[in-house]
Amino acid sequence: MSATQQQLDDLLEHLLALTELPDTAAAPDIRCARLARLVLLLAERLGDTAAVQAAIAEVVHAEAQPPVLAIP
Amino acid sequence: MFTLPTYSFHRPAELDRPLSRAHPVIIVGAGLSGLTAALDLVRRGVRVLLLDDDNTVGVRGLASRGMVWAQRTLDIFDRLGVAERIVAKGVRWNVGRVLCCDKPVTSFTLQDQPDVRHNGFANLQQYYVEQFLVEALQREPLAELRWLNKVSTVRIVEEGVELEVETPEGSYRTRAQWLVAADGAASGVRAALGLKPEVYDRTEDRWIIIDIILRNQEWPEERWTWLDAGANGGRAVWRHKMADDTWRLDFQLAPDEDPAMACTEAAMRARVARLVGDEVGFDIAWSGAWAYRHECLPQLRHGPVLFIGDAAHLVAPFGARGGNGGIQDADNLGWKLALHLQGQAGETLLDSYGSERKHAALENIRQARRASRFVYPAGQDSARLWRDAIIALAPSHDWAARMINTGRLCMPAVYPGSALACPGHALAGAALPNVVLRREGARAPLTLHGLLGPWFTALVLGDGLPANAPAHPLLHWAAVGSHCDAAGRAALARQLKTDALDGSICLVRPDHHVMAVLPAHQAHQIVHWLQQAVAQPQPEYSAEA
Numbered sequence: 001m002s003a004t005q006q007q008l009d010d011l012l013e014h015l016l017a018l019t020e021l022p023d024t025a026a027a028p029d030i031r032c033a034r035l036a037r038l039v040l041l042l043a044e045r046l047g048d049t050a051a052v053q054a055a056i057a058e059v060v061h062a063e064a065q066p067p068v069l070a071i072p
Numbered sequence: 073m074f075t076l077p078t079y080s081f082h083r084p085a086e087l088d089r090p091l092s093r094a095h096p097v098i099i100v101g102a103g104l105s106g107l108t109a110a111l112d113l114v115r116r117g118v119r120v121l122l123l124d125d126d127n128t129v130g131v132r133g134l135a136s137r138g139m140v141w142a143q144r145t146l147d148i149f150d151r152l153g154v155a156e157r158i159v160a161k162g163v164r165w166n167v168g169r170v171l172c173c174d175k176p177v178t179s180f181t182l183q184d185q186p187d188v189r190h191n192g193f194a195n196l197q198q199y200y201v202e203q204f205l206v207e208a209l210q211r212e213p214l215a216e217l218r219w220l221n222k223v224s225t226v227r228i229v230e231e232g233v234e235l236e237v238e239t240p241e242g243s244y245r246t247r248a249q250w251l252v253a254a255d256g257a258a259s260g261v262r263a264a265l266g267l268k269p270e271v272y273d274r275t276e277d278r279w280i281i282i283d284i285i286l287r288n289q290e291w292p293e294e295r296w297t298w299l300d301a302g303a304n305g306g307r308a309v310w311r312h313k314m315a316d317d318t319w320r321l322d323f324q325l326a327p328d329e330d331p332a333m334a335c336t337e338a339a340m341r342a343r344v345a346r347l348v349g350d351e352v353g354f355d356i357a358w359s360g361a362w363a364y365r366h367e368c369l370p371q372l373r374h375g376p377v378l379f380i381g382d383a384a385h386l387v388a389p390f391g392a393r394g395g396n397g398g399i400q401d402a403d404n405l406g407w408k409l410a411l412h413l414q415g416q417a418g419e420t421l422l423d424s425y426g427s428e429r430k431h432a433a434l435e436n437i438r439q440a441r442r443a444s445r446f447v448y449p450a451g452q453d454s455a456r457l458w459r460d461a462i463i464a465l466a467p468s469h470d471w472a473a474r475m476i477n478t479g480r481l482c483m484p485a486v487y488p489g490s491a492l493a494c495p496g497h498a499l500a501g502a503a504l505p506n507v508v509l510r511r512e513g514a515r516a517p518l519t520l521h522g523l524l525g526p527w528f529t530a531l532v533l534g535d536g537l538p539a540n541a542p543a544h545p546l547l548h549w550a551a552v553g554s555h556c557d558a559a560g561r562a563a564l565a566r567q568l569k570t571d572a573l574d575g576s577i578c579l580v581r582p583d584h585h586v587m588a589v590l591p592a593h594q595a596h597q598i599v600h601w602l603q604q605a606v607a608q609p610q611p612e613y614s615a616e617a
Contacts, residue, residue, distance in 0.1 A: 008474050009442060012458060019454040027453070062464060 073285075073357055074316060076128045077203055081220040084237070086244040094232050095121045096413050098248035100223050100261055102129075104138065104198065105381030105398030106254030107205035111152050112406030114214040116526070116582075118413055121248070122215065123237060125222035129202035137281065137362065138198035138395035139314055144484035145396045146190040147506045147521065147584065148403045154204045155190070162194030163313045167294040170466075170476055174302045177466040178473035187563040189506040189519045193481060195314050197283075198395065226251070226264035232376045250409060251377045254398075259383035265374060269385070272437055274365035277448045278325045281360050282340050283318050287353030291319070297478045299447065299463065303346040308447050310478075318357050321347065324448065331361035364388040364444070366437045372426035378405060385433035390443035390479030393436040400485055401429050407527070407582035416546065417606035424492055432485035439480055446477040487585065492605050494579075494588035498569045504531075504584045505567045509552065510560035520564070523550040527582045528605075530598050533568065534575030538595040544602055581605075 003011070018034055021027040043052045085091075097113060099106045102124035110120045141149075141158060149155035169179040185191050209215045224243065225236040233251040237244055253261035262269075296311040298304065307324035314320055323343060325334055333339055340359055348354070368385040372378065381398030405425045411417035449455035465472035484503035487493055493501035507520040523531065525548025530541070535553035553573055556564055561573055570576070575592040579601055588601055 003471070003474075005474065005480065008471070009477065009480070012462075012475050012477075013442070015458050016454050019457055020452075021454070023453075031454070031457070 073355070074197075074199075076130055076199055077206075079127050079206070079217070079219045081127065081240055082218070083241055084218055084221065084239065084244055084246075086237075086246050087239070087242055091246055094247035094249050095119070096248070097121070097250045097252060097409065098123060098233070098235065098246070099252040099254055100124075100235075101253070101255035101259075101381075101383070102126075102202070102206070102217065102219075103254060103256060103381065103398075104202060104205075104395050105402045106252065107202055107209065108148070108152070108399050109252055109254060109380060109402035109406055110215055110217075111154075111205060111209055111212070112402055113410055114209070114212040115152065116406060116410035117214070118410045119214045120216070121246075122209070122217045123221040123223060123235075124217070124219055127219040129206060130199040137360070137389065138201070138392070139195055139312065139320060140392035140396075140481065141194045141196060141201065142392060142396045142482040143185075143188070143190050143192060144482070144503055145399045146194065147503070148399055150189065150506070150521065151584070152205075152208065154201075154208050157204045158196055158201055159190070159194050161200055161315050162196035163293060163315060164192060164194055165293045165295050165313060167292070168297070169294060170297045170299065170478060171301070172299040172463045173306075174298070177299075177463055178476055180473075187507055187567055189508060189521070193392075195312055197314050197316075197318070200315060223255070223260055223264075226261050226377075228265070228375050228377065249376065249413070252405070252409075253377055253379045253383045254381050254402075255383050257382040257386055259379070261377065262369070262379065262383055265377065267369060267374060269367040269369045272366040272368070273441065274367075275363070275444070275448065275450065276327055277444070277450070278329070278331055278361060278363045280323050280325055280331065280334050280340070280343075281358070281362065282321045282323065282344055283314070283357040283359065284321060284344060284354040285316070285318050285357050287355065289352050299478070301347065304343070309347060316357075323347075325361070335359060335361055366441060368430060368433045368437065372401075372430055372433075373422055378409070378422065378425065380405060380429075384429070385437070387433070387436045388440040388444040390440050390447065391436075391482055392479070393440055393482045396482040397433065397436050400432060403583045404429055404485075411527075411546075411582075411606055421606055424490060428485070428487045428490050428492075431487060431489065435485065436482070443477045443479040447479075492581065492585075492587055494590075494601065497586075497589035499578065499586040499589055502586055504578070504580050504586055506584075507564050507567045508560075509555040510563060511555060511557045512559075517560075518555050520552065521584060523552060523555070524548065524580055524584065525550070528587075528602050529578075529580040530595070531578040531580055532575060532592075533564075533570065533573045533578060534592070535573075538575070538577070538592050540595050542596055542599045544599045546606070547599065547602060 019031045021030055096118055097120050099110050099122045102122050110122045113120045146155045166182045170177050182192055220240055222238045223235050224238050227234045232249040234247050253259055255261055293313050298309040300306045301309045304323050305326055310322040312320045365386055369379055372384050380401035387393045408421045408425050445455050446459055449459055462472045462475045466476055487501040490501055509518045527546040529548045532551040536551050537549050541549055577590050577595055579587040579598055581587055
């Protein structure tokens, strides 16, 4: 089922809270660790390793060639 | 180029003879919320004196920041008889585009809403809206507008409020039973009473509005938002169309930029040219620098003084929640103050104004903060991390595109925890949607709000009134079924979030918010609910509800 706008906005708040850390030297490492654990948990929930690998490939590919939406 | 109207100063009666009795209501500030409150009150039979320290609409040198009038505002203005002029003069766009680093990242097309009276919103300069409200008030015998009347002191006294007012012909003293402070962000009334708002945040983020009229080009009527425009030093820009072929360009300033320098004619022309190209000819219609902060008074009622609009709360403009919120304040307050002054409601009904509208203000602040943080994450690493990821994915992923938040347009407030709402139905506390009642062969379709009375309405979602329909002087009964055919009923049920028109009864407040939805066999409870709303002490707003 498609998420409502409110659900998406609330989800972003939770994601922000996950990576919101006091400004210390350790903050970037903790942030990365949290994101890595989140990705693994989502991959487990998804239960589709091919889909996860496709998403990884998309991220890596996008860094080399950012997608652009064609707007007239 | 539009010239602001000027209104004449008339010598106030109090300069020549002392006031024999207090004014029932004085409103300080003839801006959006003050004018709306005045019009609502006089339409409800209350005599109103409106004081303004200027003699025109807008604010000289700061005019017309507001420009997007949301659906709920248009419904309120419909009730007050000014919506048609606003919609006719205004502009509506359907397509919005978001660009980042000068590359399009997403676009959206707003769906038409044929089931409701007003299709989304109207873009119109604030001074037009205020002018239409002034003209409506000038036709009202119960309204007195005093221009160039500056309130210098405010004192709460036993029987109400005492004011000292300065005019070009001297100062005078006057009194009111109730004072509505609608005197804006730098409220003099608030300062005179020593009240301070709670500040939720303030940023160094500053912007400059440059409204332009194109000379030799036409642009599509679309809203464009640049999150990081190369032409603006990597900072945000908005482009909206308003009336009179005027385009609002709103540029985010660099942190170290001097707003006074940015406001010079040469700097503004250069800034616009960098964005639109040297070949585009334009005239500057209006300009002004601005900043924002989020704040709200701890209490919106202070004895006989009621704060509305920017005098009560301030919010970033992302989502057009300032002006639209102030108009909803006026809509919420008008009927409560009128019923109290007419001896039909206890004073505690006015406390529900404060609790309901503070709840709405905090929701507006919550929503606007989300948008302002997305547009300007500044030093917030976490916000920037997700913002950049969302922007990177948005061109190819709808989920990410929908997370782009450049401002969610102001929605009608919902008061689920209010003492005036009976929980148990999705509509309780919400504004009743102004659904078009379609019936084949009908010459001009009615709308749902057209069936409502001036005060409370028991709206039967069925074909006829219940046999035991109780009467009350403030209660109007109406049944909606006979005004719709099958397609109309389906649209109505969809909008009201109900399965069918089963004869249940919607108790609607004078501001068109729903108090309760009851099954037909509980019709006898309607009057009990109504009496409780107007007469009984109101407990504090329940955050848990």
